[in-house]
Amino acid sequence: MTRAVVALVIATLTLAQPTPALAYLKFGFRIADRTIDVKWPNGAVPYFVNDRDIPGVSANAFRAAVARAAATWEAVPGTTLHFEFQGATSAPPGGLDGRNTLGFLDRPDLDRVLGSTSLLVDSATGTLVEADIFFNTRFQWSAGDPGTAGLVDLESVVLHELGHLVGLGHSAIGETEQTASGGRRVLGSGAVMFPIALTSGSVADRVLQRDDVAGVLDLYGTDDGRRETGGIKGRVTLGGRGVFGAHVVAFNLATGSLVGGFTLGEDGGFVLAGLEPGPHVIRVEPLDDADVESFLSGPVEVDFRVGYASTLVVAPRGGTSGDVVVTVEPK
């Protein structure tokens, strides 16, 4: 079996990291001329939890927070995803030991990284074979309910990192503002998978948003689950050519839900799956809030203004819309 370690592209950050904001995104793995989804076979995710206590969070509290976050992902209806707790371990996360391990690590050098997920992928099939998550003891954590001002909510960050562990990338559904220190502060977030954490003490990210649900449905949806959702596909063009790296957001008028995606091909093509059926407003914006090059390879186009599809676009139940062309204008 040929194996390759996929780059560690995932990190949940505190308030001041200029990290690129991407839409709900699946990790893909290139095999020959195809890109396939990186995911766990049959949706089964076994995991171990490190038994280390840290100030403010006992090993038992940590294990309980992980269990709650896993249950939150499992509760998404219409998916095959399920986590299987294998037990406590003294092994720290990060080793290539064939186990999926979650635990704390002392990483004072990573002064803006709350947690990180590493993935080991079978390069022949694209399936995940191992994943580890560490949480940085450089920060002060809270596993309590409700959140405590000044302490990072552990369950929220676990929920985010488990999203990476099952194959999801970052979401770009959120708004930030530049801070005086050069970082970014979140003004609003529409996804647990948004790359920049809410302020310490917030527990709002314990609840999955529709963008997160759409992502996991896309990866692990059952046939029934897929029949109950729809998709929208199309292209974003600027001056007659495709736009690479544009953030496309679908806003469902009936439910108020927001699901994002982005254009990956040279033709500006995009596909949004896992949508609640109904009419959507399609909004396209540049990824100009952060350092996109650190996440997307290729020439990301950011020199255009926010634009809208000229009509509502319907996501049909169990199907995909016709091609939608959104034309944006230069700044």
Next chain:
Amino acid sequence: MRGGLLAAALGVALSAAPAAAQGSAPALRAHRVSVSGGLTWTGGYDVGDAAAVLRGNGVGATPPSFTLLQADSRIGPAAGGDVRIGFALSPSLTIESGFGYSRPGLTTRVSADPEAAPITLDPERLSQFLVEAGIVWQVPGPVVAGRLRPFVSAGGGYLRQLYSERTLVETGRVFHAGGGMRYWLRGGDGVRRSLGLRGELRVLVRSGGVEFADRARAAPVAAVHLFAEL
């Protein structure tokens, strides 16, 4: 097609003989079936406002929200056609059912986007079907002289709306109440078959269908029909 129907109706009107003797109110004959068909106009109505809201950044589980955009939607006025078939229980009381079709446009205005100017999206053209049943009661007495007779009506039915690609269906219920006038071009005397024009104003209340705020909506409906007794 619509113009032809109207022209035919007007032609009949101009050539018609007096329907009933002076002083006797024209009416449908009891236990007879009548059919009618014509044009309708339905007024526009709002179908709800929706805000794209992000969770704000603050301590606790429910910090103040952040609005990404606001979308206000409205179904515009539309002309259409419908046919009805009725059965006269008595000269003044008819039960009838009908089928209507129209193509209203669903228009959405997007605003409150901090990064873009407000925009009104092009209308999404719906295919709308109505299947209704109700009663029509001809008001007794010579309220209006000659061949013109007033009536009131009420009923309910089923609403079916399809988006333009016909990939998604929304259904709901409708209720209506209103009234109008029948004008006899022929018959109405209890002997000959009736033929005439019918004008009606209704208030149509919809529950369900294309609706983004889970509310019942009311809209005016005007209809002009040619009716005939079989």
